[in-house]
Structure formats: structure tokens, C-alpha cells
Amino acid sequence: MCSVEQNPVFRDLSADDPDPEVTEIESLCMNCHANGVTRLLLTRIPHYKNVVIMSFSCEECGYQNNEIQPGGAFAELGVRWKLRVEQPEDLNRQVVKSDYTCVRIPELDFEVPAQSQKGEVTTVEGIITRAIAGLTQDQASRRVEHPEAAAQIDAFVSRLQGARQLDKRWTLELEDASGNCFVENPEAPRKDPRCERIDFKRTKDQDHMLGVFTREEVSDNPEPSLLSPPEPSLLSPCDPSEASYEQLSADEVLQFPTNCPECNAPATTNMKLTKIPHFKEVVIMATVCDACGHRTNEVKSGGGVEDTGVRFEVRVASKDDFSRDVLKSETCNMEIPELELEVGGRALGGRFTTAEGLLRATLQQLADAPGATGDAPGLRPGGMDSFIATMEDVLECRRPVTIILDDPAGNSYVQSLSDDGQPDAGLKIVHYERSHEQNEELGLNDMKTEGYENS
Template identity: 40%
Template structure:
């Protein structure tokens, strides 16, 4: 509320969060605004502020504010993000070569900076968040830079020439061809969006498959970024900075200190093993990742025949109804990766148990489905359950394919893809081939002929590449004489 300040006199309480009433509700539900009497910054009389906490596509949770003063007539409308700061910052990098790339939708949070490395141009964060396209973003930059160019030409001609040169490049970027296969064409360019809150993103034109023109990476925020986001006191020392990072990481269920994490994990594994001997389910307190309310996480160790022991975890929040489950594999790291290919011929094959670890990728060529490693996390379910879960996740959470701004052709194509997934889960499409590729060899598909070989299943063990070991953090692991190396710096 940039134009007014809140006065707590005679204000209504915000909606209470409970099992049947979420704080941020959908726009199409019966949502009522909360009215708060506030001070008008123009006439210093009391006006009325209306607050609406809701969820909309792309922006997720937002706070809509509207102020009106009956005395002087001042009105002010504002939208603020209600989404929590993510555990890591996020960078998107897009290579634009055709008109289709200019039509990509973008959610740019007010904390995100936009840069064009080819032109050595970076636009700093703004005061507002927006949903736009690549073309709309460039057009906005052109309009901003074009302002006052006549005055600059007379007062600071050198600055005028630099800005004019940049404007020529920006305008030429809007003249991309309809289709282009060569990413090094004359007008092709690269755009990067860096959001330390992790709440900005760029449309994937190949969803649910990876987009060859779009790449992303996560990173830990720097001290300066944490200060800008209000997560750290500017006068804090390095110890307080590290503690702030640990506190924030703990909010999302992670640990920064790897030694503490390893010790805690070993203690949990020992406790789960002891409980598994008596078929006991362990329960420990945690915070819901959706509403941050206290909830319980349950764990149990399960021994999968002809495979290995796994830990199954389940979290249920009574406040908002959020549910999640995950599987962690125990045991040592395999020296090789494993690729499992199964031909699904009937409904009995859909009922086979499948353990998909968080490091595995899987694909079903007949459905044009290709899921990257880390998608859906670790899951212990059936093949039918896995396909149905992919269907439900894509139906609910893939952005840019709902609302009036989505292209009708892509919406139809995506709905047809979801329909094929649903038919496959219902056993209406045969045969199918599912391939699970896990460089850690922690994934498993039930062999109904065990201990004999399964005629419909092919299991291949392969040597991991250097890049795979690097992604898994195995290249830097030292398991020989590590205690002596750790003591050596202290002795010096």
C-alpha cells in the first residue's frame, strides 16, 4: 500500500486458516474481500482498504488491495505477491530464433532482472510484477529507452548514441522469421531472467517435454541478494549470514550443514531400521510445505524382494489438506547405472510395482512422454499409478496452458496428450514401452517371474559418464584417508 498506511482502528480480522478455509482461495470460488479502515495520505482522513487474498494462474498466491477515500476521492489499486520466497534463486536462459519465441509468455516478478548478453544490456528489478510475452517485454524496454531521447541528443550526445544503438538491436529482435532452424541467424538473441526469489518463470513450448531453447539453473542467494529481499539485516556479520541461510533452508526441509545432515540421516535410518523389525511406523513433527502449519511425517522401512530396502515417507496436513509421499533408497551407491525397459502388454503389467527414485528419468515413447530426473521426486507405486500421477500433475500444475492468453492450438494439443495419458492409465492403449534410467541404480520394476528372468523386461547396467557423476556429486567424494586430510589444515 504505497499511497496509504494502515490504521488498526476498527479493522476486520483476516480470514482464519483452517481445514475448510484456505487463506489464499481460487478466483472462481466464493471469495469475499476484507475491509480495513486506513489513513489517506492525501487528506489525512480515514478511507477504506479492501484486501483480497486469492490464487490465479501463473502468479500463484497474490494479495489484491484497493483503497478509496470518500473525503478527497483518492483511489489506489495494487497487487502484491503472496508467494513465499523459494529455497533457491532461479535463472532462466532462452534462445530466441523465431516468432514463436517472441510469443512465449513470461512471469516476471518484481525482484527479477532481465539481461541480453548479446547486447550487453541488463534491466534491473522493477516495482511491479507482470505477466507478459518476450515481445511485450522488449517493446516495454523500447518505450522506456525512447523517452527523452531528443533531450539526450542535445545535452549528452554520447549517451544518446549508445542508447540509439541499443534501440536498433531491440527493434531488430522483433523482426525474427516465422520459423528458423539456425540459432545463429542475424536477429537471433539470448535472454536471461534472474530472480533471487525463484518466483519468475518462462513458458516451455514443448511441455511436458524439455524445451531445447530453454535452460534453467538454481543457485544459493548471495549476502547482497538476501539483504535486498529483506531476509538478512544489513549489519549482520558472516556468522549471522550463515545462520540466516540455514534457517531459510530449514523452512523448505533442507540442511546447509552437510555433516549435520549426514549425522541426522544416519540416526533416522537406524531408528527406522529398529522400528521396521517390529513393523512400527515412526512419526515425527514437521511443517507443511504448503501452509507451513505443524503436521506429522510418517516413515517406515520396506524390504523389496530381489532389490533392496527403501524408506517410505508420507506427510499429511490437517489444516490445508496437503498430502505428499516420497521414497528414499537405502544402501551404498552403485558402481554402475541401470536402465530398465518393460513392454506393457495388458492390465496385469499396469499393476506391477515400480520404484522411481528421485535421480531417475523415465519415458514412454508411444505416449510421447519423457520425464527428466527429479520429476515427481521418489515414488513407490504401480505403473498405472505413476502414469495417472503424471496426468494429474500436468493437468493441475503446467502453467501457460489455461486462461484466455493460452494459444488454442497448444491447448487442444495438450488436452489430447492428457487424454492419451488417461487412456493409458485406464488400460485402453497397448502395447506400451516404459524405460526407467537411473544412474544411481536405485529404481526398480517388479519382476513377476522372479527369481527367473522376465521375458518382457530388459535390465542393462552401464558405466556412468563424467557428467552424470558430476551432477550426482560423486566426482568430489573422497572415501579414502579423508580424516587425515581434514586434520592436515588444522595442524598448519
């Protein structure tokens, strides 16, 4: 199959086109070296993101191949998925694998290393089927030349077939340093009952595997390359890593270059330090992409991590309750027990809004975001529509709910409606000691604040 770069000619394919066209490129067959055709399609995986699907076929020898590449940039963090396969429905879950996905089944001592297979859109059963096909490919000749090895492979294939038939429960683990890996949730937007997702920070070796280098590492290489940082004259007036507190606290709005999270085109982020009454200073950041029109706004804490975590329980039953000011940091998780909804901190990001604005942002992400709609079929396509209808009932005050905001970093805030500043009847605030796991997620366990100069 032909080699295609990650950010290629796909800008001709519009993600907003209701009838996307398939682009065809002549390429060389890897089997018979005749000319074949590679077809490219930019599409959306429901609850995930834009992807580019590539399919190759050769009319001379009949060779076929297909693979998938992300339609955007690498994610900021790597991702690990752990799926407990217990029901036949779990075998039909869609799985998106990139080139950097490592697949493991601990119960079978089975592992597919990263970069050993091309990325693809498949199912849990498809992963097992592809492994069986690869192991049995040359079994006929192997049974003659290496009968002992063939017998061992036959025994392992029978174990894989038992897993495919779900003779007993097993676990599928996926680890992807690029963050472009996905397992379908049939209960979306509710929490997956049998699948866990953990984001992790990449190591330096993993960054280098992806071709990601820091400015210091690039500056050590005198040869000019695509990884070299831009000339100072091409940068915007401010570099956020070099901005002083006096610059941030001034009335001016600072700007620095970035890439659009939607189409990866160059864009500019505006940044301003402001004070929230009865709370603390925060940094407000807004990005507008001139290429695709995508807009984002985010709020980051202007201070450090608090000594304790904080948990807010807000009762929303009337129009007055919707008017509460809410500061949700990027480390704050949101939960609505009445709707069985759980939202991680990075899903909505950090934002300063109202209780109504928080609910509407959640509804908009579910209804309009690129990850929530797509061409690929889902296990329960009607579940999202019914959930959106329920959310609209909440926003029309036809259904009271409780919004729970849990921030281990303590950098979130909910306004009290009482005159004395104390929590009113509809607001409950609890400060708590963080667990070891929460400190680990915030990176506090490895932080040394005393005697660090001797380490």
C-alpha cells in the same frame, strides 16, 4: 505502492474458489503521496503455481503499478531458464519474474540485475518493451544535456527493437535464486523444443539474500528473532538429522515438523524405514496437511549412490504389465517415447508404486495439480486435454507404450514377472557408467572420499 509481506492476509483468498474475490487495501501512492487502492488476487499460472497479483492505481495523479509475488514459500533450488527465441510465437510466451530474477540477452550484452525490478507476469516481448520504455524515459532532456550518452542509448534501443521484431534469433536467459521463475511451454506437457531449465543449489550468499539461514548461523545471533529455531519442547518426538539407524529400523513410525508444500502451513511428516524384496532398504515419508488437506508421499533410498546408473525399459501392453512393482527415486527421469513425454525426477518425486500407479500419478499431476490449471490464457489451451485423453487410452490398455526409467544414481527398481528373478520379455535393464554432467548433478565430482582429513 504499499509494501506487502510474502505470507500475508492471502489466506482469505481460496485457491479452490471458482470465482475468486479481489481484496482491496488502502495504500499510499509513491508518486503524489495521496491515498490509493491496491488490489490483491490469488490466481494460478498454468503449469506453474499459485501467485499473488497486486495492482495499484491512484485516482489523484493516475499513477499505476503492478507486481507479482509467489503464493508459497521459496523453492528448495534456484532455477535457470534458457530460451532460444526463433519464432513469433516465442515472443508471446508468458514469463513469471520474481524480485530475484536476473534477465540476460547475451547477443545484445543486455542484463537486468536481480532485485532491480519488482516481480511481474509478462511475456518475452513484454520484457523487451519494458526495457525500451525505461531507456527512453528521459531521452528528450538527455539529448540536450548529454548528447553522446543519448546517441548511445538510441543505438541500443534500436537493437532492442530489432530483437522485438525478431530480425535475427536471440537467447533469453533467466536466473532466479528463489526458484520462483517460469517460462511458458507451448508444447506442454511435452518437452519444450527451444527452452531448457536447469535447477541449481544456492550459494550461502544467495540464501542470505533470500533471508534463509541455517540453525548454526541463527544460533550465532543471541538476539531473538523470527529466524530463531523453536524451543525443543515444541518439536515433534524426532529430529530426522539426529535419528539413529536403530531408531529408523525399528517398527515405530518417526515424526518431525515441516511445512505444507501447498499452503506452507505447519504440518507433520511420518517416516519409516522398510525393506523392498530383491532390492534394498528405503525410507518412506508421508505428509498430511490439516489446514488444506494436501497429501504427499515420497520414497528415499536408504543407501548411497550406486557405482553405476541404471536404465529400465518396460513394455506396457496388458493388465499384467500394469501390476509390476516400481520404485522410482527422486533422481530418476521418466520417458514415454510414444507420447513424446519426458518427466524429470523431481516432478513425481520418489515413490514406490506399480506401473499403473506411476502412470496414474502422472495423469493426476497433469489434470488436478494446482500448476496444471489456471486463469491465465495459454498459447495452446487444448493441448493438455488431448494429451490427458491419450493417457486415459493407455490406462485402458487401448494403446501400448514403453516406460523408460533412467536413474543415474542407480536407486530405482522395476519388478521382473519371471519366476527366476531374471528380466522377462517385457523388461530390459541396462547398467551404464555415468557421464561427467550426471556426476556433477549428483554432486559426486566435488566429493572427496580419500585423504579428506588433510584438506
